Amino acid sequence: MKPGLNSWEAMWAPYDEATYAFVLSQIRPDDVVLDIGAGDLRLARRMAAVARRVVAWEMQAGTLPEDALPGNLHVVCTDARIQAVPDGVTVAVLLMRHCTHYALYIEKLRAAGCRRLITNTRWGMGVEVVDLGPGEPFAATTGGWYACRRCGAVGFAGEDAVALTAETIDRVTDVEGCPRCAASNAP
Ligand SMILES: C[S@@+](CC[C@H](N)C(=O)[O-])C[C@H]1O[C@@H](n2cnc3c(N)ncnc32)[C@H](O)[C@@H]1O
Known part of the structure; x- marks a missing residue:
């Protein structure tokens, strides 16, 4: 396991259909989506069918599928803590209930001009849209x-x-x- 991640945070596990349906309902056709911790890309592929572009970050190469991807889905096998947020990201998705780096991701997203985050991290249950403007x-x-x-x-x-x-x-x-x-x- 990578240093600084707890074992729950580093674990790949899918979420339920209700969670994915909510996320998809929040994605707009002109969105550029950053999927942080994308697992096996099951949600990233579905978001790519709606959004202009999806960038998916996943640090565990073993979870990433090897089959063909949609042309607007760009996958990077990387550690989200150190990877620079690409230009033009309009919405980020962080489905990671055990995330311990929320503050770091918010800082990076805000600095890159991203103003919406869809996540289950704050409450550890359900899923919400967080406005990344000042609280x-x-x-x-x-x-x-x-x-x-x-x-x-x-x-x-x-x-x-x-x-x-x-x-x-x-x-x-x-x-x-x-x-x-x-x-x-x-x-
Ligand atoms: C609970 S799974 C969710 C996967 C996917 N978002 C979904 O809903 O199907 C969380 C994923 O985040 C990845 N992850 C955790 N920390 C990460 C980091 N720092 N950089 C990249 N990926 C990370 C894990 O490897 C795991 O695959």
Whole structure:
């Protein structure tokens, strides 16, 4: 296994059809997609049938098929932590529930101008679209569930659970600069 990856993160496993169907529903014909950790390319091939171009990164050569690929699917056997994000990527897909490098991937995607991420990493379940623009400053949140755009941490802010109502209990605020960000920036 590559250094710095935990064994779950390095493992190839497919996801269920509902997850793939959601991802495909978010892909637009003019998208240039970056599939981070593409496994055996089963989703990348389907995205290539919809999108303008798909770039698929997978570090385990053994999972990559050897048969012919669609002309708009470009596969790179590489470590996503060090590979440069290609120009023009409009949306990234990170289906990796055990990912421990979310903050690094966000930093690279933002620097490359990518503004949408489809992922199951933040919550470790389900799949969501994350706007990669700046989140609300964590300090400004008034309480309730939060998910950090920068580092991927999720949690519950504030202690006044009594103030929650049926309408606000399920609300999630996309923040930036959460307690985990602050801890990791600490000297
Ligand atoms: C849970 S599998 C998901 C595969 C694919 N996205 C799918 O949904 O069918 C995660 C994949 O990410 C790959 N992976 C994990 N870390 C990686 C990295 N740093 N660079 C490239 N691939 C990575 C693993 O090898 C594995 O194949």
